[in-house]
Amino acid sequence: MSKSPEQRREKFGAEKNTSHVLSTTHASEEFDSDGGIVHLNQFTVLSTLGSGSFATVKLARKDSSNKTSYEGEPEGSNPDGLYAVKILNKSVLKRMRTMTREGRKMTVHTAYEKVDEEISVMKRLNHPNLVMLHEVIDDDNDDKLFMVLEYVIKGEIMSFDESTLSYTRNDGLAQISGHFDEDHASHFFVDLMHGLAYLHMHHICHRDLKPENILLHSDGHIKITDFGVSHFFSDERLVPLDERHSGGANGHDSIDKHLQSMDAQGKLTKTEGTWCFWSPEMCKSEPFSGYSADIWAAGICLYVFVTGKLPFYSESPTDLFDLIEKANITYPKDMSEDLADILKNVLNVDPSQRSSIGDLLNHSYCDEAKSNRASGQHGENLKNSARRRVSIDDLDSVEIKKAITMKSRPLGKMLSNLGRQISMGRKSVEHSLGLDVQKLEDEEIDLKKDGKRKITFCACS
Template sequence: MDTIRVQRDGVIKTYTLLERLGSGSFSQVYKCKTVVDGKEQIYAVKVFNKSFLKNEKTWRRVSGNMECHTAFEKVELEIALMKKLDHPNLVKLIDVIDDEHLDRLYMVIEYVERGQIMVCDEQTMEFTSPITHKVLTEEKARRYLFDIMSGLKYLHLHKVVHRDIKPENLLVTNDDHVKIVDFGVAHLFETCNNVEKELRDQLPVTTKPLNLLTRTPTGLLRNTAGTIYFYAPECTTDEPYNTYAVDIWAVGVTLYIMVVGKLPLFNPDLVSFFDDLVAKEIEYPASLSPELIYPLRDMV
């Protein structure tokens, strides 16, 4: 991504670029402003280099055949999906701009003022609130959990799995609510896929006393996506797994992080991590109340 070129151009359509907020694998994110009905509005804009996206290819086996997909196709799918979504706990897509002259694609999205719910110190792997620089109180964690589950309930009811729930993708608004962001690896089950057709009758319905969500034996995939330390144990096999259930596991890991300040399971050696994920019991600090441990045990 050509940062200097983007900054020099300054104005995209009616949007004026402000400071850079961050960057991902395929994009840079800027704060921007525009005027709507005579009033200044602040948004975020993801800037993609289209040629780079089209040249980034991945291969995967589907029904015995190898299929090639580009990063550009994934962004197109993300845009198509976000256009379908409308919920107060999901970040909204505002505008999409395709600039053929600069070979850029711009996604203008809702700006969430206070940023991610927890930030990680990469050296210590400890998580803290960027606002208080501490872990969250149980009361606040429960309130945030309600927002996360409300957004996830909406996604699941519309046959969408997020596949990358983690603190980095949970943003806090000025009025202290949480919005889910980044649908880059999300999957929409518009119809039953081949895996589901073969196996949905063989799997029992997973029932748990989380009345915000209903798990079903559909939503099966073989490939994994997202962030490894938020994977569920079923992601370690080659068998199809319930992606809805894996979203719930990732919420549980996130809730643990919010109140404990670290991952429930961590090992820099990934082989050892996957072994632990399957065999090791998660330890819950004695300082946690039973009211919080109950939903945690229910999810992870």
């Protein structure tokens, strides 16, 4: 007998009590004369961001009388109190059914169950490169289900144009070709790797990475969204963070070791996602690693960022899968050696030889982007900014292994922002690697007392 959504939520255990996501069981709604929703609990609905076959997304502002940040939301990160509210009709979701085959067993699933699984996955997520779910409003007396999500103002990083079969950037700064330069793309790729590292370390594979599911924040960072087909491997051992990140001065080594052999983990038999982003092993009728398939899809995204084109495309699914399995990729002549090399590493047909997230983050193509991200440098003005190196070795706190890259600015302003940028850099490391910054700060106090121990961590590997 299949379990109810409420019973399935129980299997996530600690999430129910420790999740930052607020669960609300009462929905108070107000409508305009046309039947459109204008108020929902503490939210004022401002506009429609988008709509699909069974969901509508509204832009809403949290009322000024209730501007308290959600748990897990950085203080001051959302001064306008704006959120994306996804509205779904439960009755419609329950009528939408799909059948899947596992061996000889046929299983019927409803869209409502898929949404419930998506919510369960998102309750586990808290990372700056992943779109956060802040609140679920589910009233038994209301047919609507509301998901209050982080609002990412610039939306999809790129959109696909079917008339030209190409992707165009959506930030308002499109070149004639519509794609990004290698500098911007490297920063987006580093963000993508950090987000994926967090997902995979929490035994979640995304399964549908593509530019449409990568949102661009106003500060130039990207955030992964749409966890509708993501999978949580509940039977995998949950490795404590302190076990994963005990590498000391070479903390990035622990990421390498933890993710190096993940092509042998996270085995799936059912394919999901968008065909053009499938890995070669997904095109075969054999089990495959969801983790390794995610890394391949990230490589396709990087290729799209810098070319605006898909490396594999055909209207015929059979021909498309054949192209993917052969993986004969054409690299533009003006592409840098570093970029071509990292693409060849990530788009390796053999998943056992495909680069790990740790390997990719340590590739020379990502060096400058990692340093910028660790320092809090925003990506939007990177191309036009002058760089200068700032040494912080004399600080009597945690020493960042790589010097921070900062934009050229008036000295007074630069110095006044130094502490904030270092703080942001440490927070970036905390989120990307799961480091306990509070624990590091406690150790710093001990360091000041004895003046002997030296604590070092890698700024963004």
